[in-house]
Amino acid sequence: MQRTDFGEMACSIARTLDVIGEPWSPLILRDVWVGMNRFEQLQSDLGISRKVLTERLNHLVENDILERRPYDKRPRFEYVLTERGTELVDMLMVMVGWADKWLAGKAGPPVLYRHHACGEISHVELTCADCGEPMHAGDVDLVPGPGAAGD
Amino acid sequence: MQRTDFGEMACSIARTLDVIGEPWSPLILRDVWVGMNRFEQLQSDLGISRKVLTERLNHLVENDILERRPYDKRPRFEYVLTERGTELVDMLMVMVGWADKWLAGKAGPPVLYRHHACGEISHVELTCADCGEPMHAGDVDLVPGPGAAGD
DNA sequence: AACCGGGGTTCCTTCAGGGAACTCAACCTG
DNA sequence: CAGGTTGAGTTCCCTGAAGGAACCCCGGTT
Numbered sequence: 001m002q003r004t005d006f007g008e009m010a011c012s013i014a015r016t017l018d019v020i021g022e023p024w025s026p027l028i029l030r031d032v033w034v035g036m037n038r039f040e041q042l043q044s045d046l047g048i049s050r051k052v053l054t055e056r057l058n059h060l061v062e063n064d065i066l067e068r069r070p071y072d073k074r075p076r077f078e079y080v081l082t083e084r085g086t087e088l089v090d091m092l093m094v095m096v097g098w099a100d101k102w103l104a105g106k107a108g109p110p111v112l113y114r115h116h117a118c119g120e121i122s123h124v125e126l127t128c129a130d131c132g133e134p135m136h137a138g139d140v141d142l143v144p145g146p147g148a149a150g151d
Numbered sequence: 152m153q154r155t156d157f158g159e160m161a162c163s164i165a166r167t168l169d170v171i172g173e174p175w176s177p178l179i180l181r182d183v184w185v186g187m188n189r190f191e192q193l194q195s196d197l198g199i200s201r202k203v204l205t206e207r208l209n210h211l212v213e214n215d216i217l218e219r220r221p222y223d224k225r226p227r228f229e230y231v232l233t234e235r236g237t238e239l240v241d242m243l244m245v246m247v248g249w250a251d252k253w254l255a256g257k258a259g260p261p262v263l264y265r266h267h268a269c270g271e272i273s274h275v276e277l278t279c280a281d282c283g284e285p286m287h288a289g290d291v292d293l294v295p296g297p298g299a300a301g302d
Numbered sequence: 303a304a305c306c307g308g309g310g311t312t313c314c315t316t317c318a319g320g321g322a323a324c325t326c327a328a329c330c331t332g
Numbered sequence: 333c334a335g336g337t338t339g340a341g342t343t344c345c346c347t348g349a350a351g352g353a354a355c356c357c358c359g360g361t362t
Contacts (some may be wrong), residue, residue, distance in 0.1 A: 003174070003317075003350050004198070010261045012250035013181050013243055019254075022152070023172070023319075030164050036292060039340050047155070048322050054341060074328045076339060081288075084253050090277050090286035091249060092164055094242045099163035102235050103170070108297030110161045116290050118282035125283075126241050129276040131269035132283075137232075137240035139267050142185060146259030154319050155350075174350075190309050200351050205310060225359045227308060 010147060014059075019063045023055050024048050026092060030080075032066060033089050054061075060085070097123045118135035167242075170214045175199050176207050177243060179221060180232075183217060184240050188229035211236070241275075248274045 007018035024046065031042055042055050057079060060066040065085035073076045081089070093113070099122065100109040101142055115122045128135040158169035171177055173198065174190035182193055192205050193246060211217040220230045232240070244264070251260040251274065266273045279286040 006178075011178070011181070012247040012254070012262070013177055014182040014261060015176060015254045016246040021174070021285045023183070025161070026164055026168060027157075027193050029289070030162070033288060033361070041340085043340095049322095051321085051343085052319060054210045055318095057216060072328090072339090074339080075326085075341095076328090079340095086288050088249055088251070089241060091245045093165040093286075093288065093291075094245050094279065097240060098239055102238070103166045104163070104298060110298040111163070112294045112296040113286075114294055115279045115281065115284070115286055116283040116292070117286075118279060120214040120279070120281040121294070122279045122286070124277045124279040124286050125280040126244065126275045127278045127283075128266045128269060128271070128273045129272040130266065130271040132276075132278075133266070133268040135244075135264075135266055135268075135273070135275050137184060137237050137244065140264040141246075141267070143263050143265055143272070145261050145263040147255060147261040191307085194309095200353095201310070202312085202349060202352085206349095223308090223359090225308080226310095226357085227359095 008045065019065065020054060020060070020088060022059070024052060025060065026145060028053070028056055028114070029085065030092055032079055032081055032085075037080060039077070039079075042079075061123070072122070093124045094126070165256070170216065171211070171239060173207060173210070174202060177213065177246070179204070179207055179211065180216065180236065180239060181243055183230055183232055183236075184243070188231060190228070190230075193230075242274045 005018070006014035006021065010013070012105050014117050020029060025047055027028050028042060030046075031045055035108065036042055036045055039057070042048070042057075043050055043151045046053070050058075057066065057068070061068050064082050065088060068079055070076060074086070096109075096113075097109070112121045114120070114122060127133060128139075156169070157165035157172065160166070162166070172182060178197055179193060183195055187193055187196055190204065190208070193199070193208075194201055197204070208217065212219050212230070215233050216239060217230045218233050219228050219230055221227060247260075247262070247264075248253075263272045264274060265271070277286050278284060279290075
């Protein structure tokens with residue numbers, strides 16, 4: 001990202017940051033997710049510098065988070081989430097859950113989620129993909145994996 | 152964060168970024184999570200500038216993500232996760248899950264998680280806090296909440 | 303008294319973000 | 333068919349944050 005190259009670290013968090021860790025990138029992802037797909041829309045919604053928006057969009061396209069596709073015979077383009085990008089939105093949903101709990105203040109959360117499966121206003125919970133029980137920071141031990149540092 | 156103030160946006164993602172969106176902050180959080188609690192440890196492990204590390208630690212303490220506590224009669228301090236901070240680590244676990252799936256490469260993930268409840272090597276899955284079914288980006292509708300923009 | 307080690311501060315340089323102006327290639331419009 | 337419009341960028345300059353090395357302070361230790 002900005003100065004130090006996180007992508008080379010043997011750390012999944014650093015590698016993720018290398019893709020969406022730069023300023024504005026998560027907000028761009030959110031906007032694209034909710035249907036703001038064009039350069040002008042993104043620029044005016046976020047108030048981001050056009051130069052930086054160009055850089056971020058290119059970076060997200062290079063990393064296969066967004067796809068740039070023409071939507072007109074004129075040179076007009078829109079950005080849509082790839083499968084990879086869509087799965088990154090999960091991370092945003094966790095950020096939202098955290099902020100709604102700890103930072104929302106008395107006004108309450110700005111946006112709510114209605115879950116298709118049950119129809120309820122709800123939020124995400126982290127569970128173990130294996131047993132289905134809750135799986136949070138204190139519920140795991142870390143063990144070195146095949147790609148551990150030292151390779 | 153760096154130039155634009157995300158904290159004032161009526162967006163839970165922006166507010167979270169205001170707390171841990173600056174460069175290095177998620178990596179500091181990770182290191183503290185896995186037991187690196189002291190300034191010198193963090194500095195040498197991350198290779199971060201001492202100046203920036205000081206700034207980040209202060210910011211995280213101000214935002215009640217970390218607590219700075221003395222561990223000696225001498226002026227020595229260590230940083231430990233607060234409850235708020237611990238819950239933020241959930242977000243890191245999702246980042247790890249995403250990167251392990253999409254970026255790990257042939258070496259495989261550098262770190263694995265063993266879930267206390269079931270003893271298996273596993274990873275996090277997002278589920279609906281209400282019904283328990285999977286809840287991903289495509290499984291929800293967004294509806295305005297009480298703190299929506301315009302207030 | 304001299305040294306050491308943890309935990310920072312100071313200062314300087316460099317580079318990324320902000321912001322306004324400019325470009326360019328289709329389309330409209332009279 | 334000259335002139336304007338719109339979307340999607342590019343260029344340029346200025347400022348401020350990241351990098352990095354040197355320095356400082358304080359309480360032990362020798």
